[in-house]
Amino acid sequence: MSDYKIKTLVFVGLSLSFLIYSGWIYFHEEPESHPASRAAIMGKQVWQEKNCGSCHQLYGLGGHLGPDLTNVIDSKPEGYIRAILTAGTPVMPNFHLTEKEKDNLIEFFKYTNTTGTSSPKSFTLHTDGTISK
Numbered sequence: 001m002s003d004y005k006i007k008t009l010v011f012v013g014l015s016l017s018f019l020i021y022s023g024w025i026y027f028h029e030e031p032e033s034h035p036a037s038r039a040a041i042m043g044k045q046v047w048q049e050k051n052c053g054s055c056h057q058l059y060g061l062g063g064h065l066g067p068d069l070t071n072v073i074d075s076k077p078e079g080y081i082r083a084i085l086t087a088g089t090p091v092m093p094n095f096h097l098t099e100k101e102k103d104n105l106i107e108f109f110k111y112t113n114t115t116g117t118s119s120p121k122s123f124t125l126h127t128d129g130t131i132s133k
Ligand code: HEC
Pocket: 046, 047, 050, 051, 052, 053, 054, 055, 056, 065, 066, 067, 069, 072, 076, 081, 084, 085, 089, 090, 091, 092, 093, 095, 105
């Protein structure tokens, strides 16, 4: 086979693979394993609007002035979290959140708690780069 034909075959082969893979990614739907409640989605919105992530991490990612909050709902009583969200601290500003916003943030923390772990000390590294405990 001529050099030109081989190059054309390789080009067509790679183009086809690219198109098939792109199509698969575009149309393939992963089943949602941890569906978020409406309140949790609203809580995430508050998290983003107030930029809580500039000081706090979720799943180990974010700012480092405050603690990671992925599993805060497990380690601290809800009343304590609500009090911090109401008054702030000497370092954390008071965001003057409404009761609804606080409820939604707490729902969001319940959601993050079921979907990940902050900074696990020991974990199994998978070949696709993800980890599990
Ligand atoms: C300017 C940085 C900053 C921002 C922005 C911030 N926080 Fe904080 N937050 C802190 C710090 C620092 C602490 C730890 C208490 C302290 O040292 O004052 C804290 C503590 C907390 C705690 C208690 C955690 C624990 O384990 O005791 C919660 C819950 C919390 N923040 C939620 C939020 C939410 C929700 C937002 C966004 C609405 C937010 N924070 C925005 C700095 C911040």
